[in-house]
Amino acid sequence: MVSRRNFIGGSGAALLGAAIVSKAGAASLPEAPTTTNVNMQPPPSPPNGRPFTPVMTLNGWSLPWRMKNGWKEFHLTAEPVVREMAPGMKANLWGYNGQSPGPTIEAVEGDKVRIFVTNKLPEHTTVHWHGMLLPSGMDGVGGLTQPHIPPGKTFVYEFQLEKHGTFMYHPHADEMVQMAMGLMGTFIVHPKDPNVMRVDRDFVFLMSAYDIDPGSFTPRVNEMTDFNMWTWNSRVFPGIDPLPVRMGDRVRIRFGNLTMTNHPIHLHGYHFEVAGTDGGWIPTAARWPEVTADVAVGQMRAIEFTANRPGDWAFHCHKSHHTMNAMGHQVPNLIGVQQKDLAKRINKLVPDYMAMGSAGGAMGEMEMPLPDNTLPMMTGTGPFGPLEMGGMFTVVKVREGLARNDYRDPGWFKHPKGTVAYEYTGDVSES
Numbered sequence: 001m002v003s004r005r006n007f008i009g010g011s012g013a014a015l016l017g018a019a020i021v022s023k024a025g026a027a028s029l030p031e032a033p034t035t036t037n038v039n040m041q042p043p044p045s046p047p048n049g050r051p052f053t054p055v056m057t058l059n060g061w062s063l064p065w066r067m068k069n070g071w072k073e074f075h076l077t078a079e080p081v082v083r084e085m086a087p088g089m090k091a092n093l094w095g096y097n098g099q100s101p102g103p104t105i106e107a108v109e110g111d112k113v114r115i116f117v118t119n120k121l122p123e124h125t126t127v128h129w130h131g132m133l134l135p136s137g138m139d140g141v142g143g144l145t146q147p148h149i150p151p152g153k154t155f156v157y158e159f160q161l162e163k164h165g166t167f168m169y170h171p172h173a174d175e176m177v178q179m180a181m182g183l184m185g186t187f188i189v190h191p192k193d194p195n196v197m198r199v200d201r202d203f204v205f206l207m208s209a210y211d212i213d214p215g216s217f218t219p220r221v222n223e224m225t226d227f228n229m230w231t232w233n234s235r236v237f238p239g240i241d242p243l244p245v246r247m248g249d250r251v252r253i254r255f256g257n258l259t260m261t262n263h264p265i266h267l268h269g270y271h272f273e274v275a276g277t278d279g280g281w282i283p284t285a286a287r288w289p290e291v292t293a294d295v296a297v298g299q300m301r302a303i304e305f306t307a308n309r310p311g312d313w314a315f316h317c318h319k320s321h322h323t324m325n326a327m328g329h330q331v332p333n334l335i336g337v338q339q340k341d342l343a344k345r346i347n348k349l350v351p352d353y354m355a356m357g358s359a360g361g362a363m364g365e366m367e368m369p370l371p372d373n374t375l376p377m378m379t380g381t382g383p384f385g386p387l388e389m390g391g392m393f394t395v396v397k398v399r400e401g402l403a404r405n406d407y408r409d410p411g412w413f414k415h416p417k418g419t420v421a422y423e424y425t426g427d428v429s430e431s
Contacts, residue, residue, distance in 0.1 A: 029116055029154070030066045032075035034098035037061070038084050040241045042407055043106070050108040052190035053198065055254070056407060058205040058241045058394070059233045063103035071114045071158070072107055076127065078149075078171075078183060079120035085229060086239030086325075089375045091210065092218040093182035093234060094121060100182030100234045101206050102169075108190045109164040115157045117149060123174060124148035127157065129187060130168040131278035131300070134159035142173035149173075164191040165280055166254045166300045168206065180221040182208060182234050184258050197281065199304065200249035200404070205232045207295070207317075207392065209259040214326055214374035224260060230322040230391040237323070237393040238380040242409050243315065245307045246402035253315075256300040263322065265301070266292040267396065269313035276302035292318055307398045312382075312413040317392035325375040325390035383412040 035041070041061035043054035048067050055062070065072045081095040096102025107113055119125050126149055128140035138159045142148040149155045167187040171178040186204050191197060209227035210219040219229075232240050232255075245251050252275065257263055273287040278300035293301045316323050370376065380387035399410045418429055 030068075030073040030075045031064070032077045032097060032116075032118065033064055033103075034077070035061060035103075036082070036098050038235070038239070040407060042405065049111065050190075050192060051194050052106070052108055053194060053202060054106060055104060055188050055202045055204045057104045057186065057233065058203060058243075059235045059239070060099065060101065060205075061103050062106050063097065065107075068114075071112045073114045073116070074105055075116040075118070076102060076185075077118045077120055078125050078127075080122075081182075083182065083234045084239065085231065085234060086236050086375055086379075089373050090217065091182075091212055091229075091234070093210075094178060095182050095234075096185055100184070101208070102183075102185035104186045104188060104204060105169070106188045106190065107161055109161055109192045111189075112160045113158070116154055117157065118154040119149045119151050121151060121178075123177075124150050125171045125178060125183070126155075126173045127169050128172040129157070129159075130170060130298070131165070132159070132167055132187070133162045140172050142171075161189050163280065164189045164196075165278065166204070166256070166276060166302050167278055168256050168258070168300065170258060177221045179208075179258055180210070180219055180223070182210075182219075184208065186254075186256065188254075197275075198250075199252040201243075201245055202252045202254070203243055204254040206256045207232055207259050207263055208234060209261075210234075212326075212374075215371035217373055227260070228326050230259070230317065230324075232392055232394070236325050236375065236391050237389050238387075240392075240394040242394055243396045244402060244407050244410055245396060245398045246404070246406075247307060247310055247398060247400040249307045250304065251307050251396075252302055252304045254300060254302045255295060257295040257297055260297065261319075262294055262296045263392065264292045264294045264318040265303075265316070265392075266318040267303070267305075267313065267315050269309050269311060269396075269398075270305045270307075272303040272305040274301060275304040276300075307396075310398050310400060310413065311415075313396045313398065315394050315396050316389070321391075323389050323391045323393045324377050325379065326377060 038059055040056055040058055043062040046052060063074050065074045076096045078096055081093050081098055081100050082090050083093045083100045084090050093100040117127050126140045126142040136145050138157050139145045169187050170184040184206055186206055208231050210229040211223040211227045212219050212229055271289045271291055274290055274293055275282055293303055295301050378388040378390055380389050397410055
């Protein structure tokens with residue numbers, strides 16, 4: 001049994017060493033549920049405690065808890081995981097409870113939370129609760145506010161949630177390796193009053209970047225700028241969940257940035273409000289309208305809009321290289337260079353060789369052999385042909401007739417007659 005007397009010095013983290021935990025002590029730990037499901041998991045309504053409307057984690061899920069003597073108890077397990085980035089490609093990452101990012105933790109302002117963290121990594125780790133107001137000894141900076149969590153050990157973090165908002169969790173131990181390997185997650189604190197800032201649909205995801213050579217499975221952790229897999233919740237298009245939204249819904253989308261650069265996140269079809277940061281909610285009178293919210297490294301943003309325009313609306317990072325996959329960065333620009341004769345000669349040596357780039361870089365309709373475990377640079381097919389996208393891209397699908405809690409993909413939008421761009425043949429539509 002863990003009590004406050006077990007806590008080590010002033011660190012505030014209790015050590016449940018595997019060698020010193022009795023069977024009774026091990027049985028006192030809450031379950032550490034795990035999943036490798038890559039689809040968005042609709043969370044159940046809160047089974048106990050204060051009520052709240054759960055968030056939807058793109059390609060992820062929310063961590064269950066148990067109530068014990070007034071504490072909400074969660075159990076995170078840091079461990080190596082295999083994450084499918086999109087059909088056809090998997091990566092060896094580090095995560096929590098079977099996935100990278102780990103499960104979203106959801107609780108309510110005023111809750112007392114107790115979070116058990118078991119380390120199944122090959123090196124020590126910690127957990128920092130990014131943006132949280134808490135005692136220094138619970139802040140998770142290895143060597144500064146607590147001892148590192150050795151492999152095979154379990155530590156306990158205890159604190160009361162002082163402020164509702166959007167936060168993250170990630171290690172503050174060997175960060176260059178551990179965050180580059182995908183060790184991170186989201187922490188949502190809901191307001192005490194469920195009617196405060198209430199929305200109908202509330203989505204969340206984290207941005208991360210990886211350098212994974214085609215044909216390989218493990219990221220290069222020493223990379224600083226030259227990444228080739230730009231991900232939302234360690235997924236790339238076409239593997240990122242769409243955001244199904246019912247016409248008339250008030251929608252909130254929360255996103256955090258744990259990459260090495262900023263990301264201008266752009267939504268088509270709407271003017272949204274920038275409603276919050278990881279420092280707190282922006283008062284209604286101080287919010288500003290945007291179609292693009294720039295998110296710096298280590299920041300979170302929450303945007304809100306009312307879904308009153310039906311359709312399939314692109315939602316993506318506006319840095320064009322961040323909407324591509326597995327891109328080589330040393331490719332010369334061959335626009336205007338005639339390669340026909342050269343291609344014939346090379347084909348005698350390399351039968352699958354294709355001349356590309358003479359008229360631009362479009363490759364959406366090309367079918368070419370790829371190394372094992374990689375993805376086309378641009379991919380995806382929509383109702384009108386190739387989408388030519390990858391990386392940080394998905395679609396907000398606004399529809400009439402969706403049920404309140406229906407998050408299934410509604411398919412492609414059926415455009416009303418006269419509302420699709422068309423080829424000019426000498427006449428224009430008079431409708």
